[in-house]
Amino acid sequence: MFMTRFVLDLLAPRTIVHAHCDLPCGVYDPEQARIEAESCYRVIEKYAASDDAAYRTRAIHIKEERADLVKHHLDVLWHDYFKPEHLDKVPNLHDLFWQATKQVSKVKASTDLADAKKLLDLIDEVDAAWKATGGLEKTRVNGRPS
């Protein structure tokens, strides 16, 4: 027994090599998606209030960038934060994310403020689902800033 351990200790590598993977940080918050969706909302307002063609073109471009970020943040929540066991508390979870990400696509192509407002409402529903599954307590370091 002693000899076996001795030989194994002798043979054991001293160097670790990493078959490297990402490490999910475990921090998730629908607020990230909401802030980008609010940007879409405000940009649509500014677009409507301007008659400067260059400004309106920039506004459209920025709105599309922000909408892509909304979709990214929703995807991260859907794929990484939410787990199958959360369906007990939020039975409509998949339908909610499907609607929300579809609505992002609509906002990306639209200059109608009502579309951006509907997206904000859907993100608020995602936020409620995140809270109902303990997201606030589990995934922020010190909770949300007050």
Added chain:
Amino acid sequence: MGGPWRVAIAEASMVPVLQPGDWLLVNPLGREWPPVGSLVVFREPLSGTLAIKRVAGGPGDRVEFAGGFLTLDHDEAWLTADADASATAAAGFGPPIDSARFGPVPVENLVGRVLFRYGPARRVGRP
């Protein structure tokens, strides 16, 4: 001698061929990228972390990157993970990190070529 002869695997981007905890013999004497398909230990660009991946492309090869293509320089290799994101997730890790993330790897980052797995006993053999 450019690096260690014996290494142990951590993390799961090379499953199922290499499992976390495998012990490997490495030849640290090579100064050129071994053929495509070889397992290599190298230092990751940017981080310097000692890592292991498979050679998927060597000097002069054309590889897909960032929605386009690039041709590897005379001293560069393209190193990829064996596992996809679902395989690493099943092992409890995030998506694999390889050349798709850090790009081509210059030969000065090569540490050695994997020769043999000598542990654990039930997995001894050429990986």
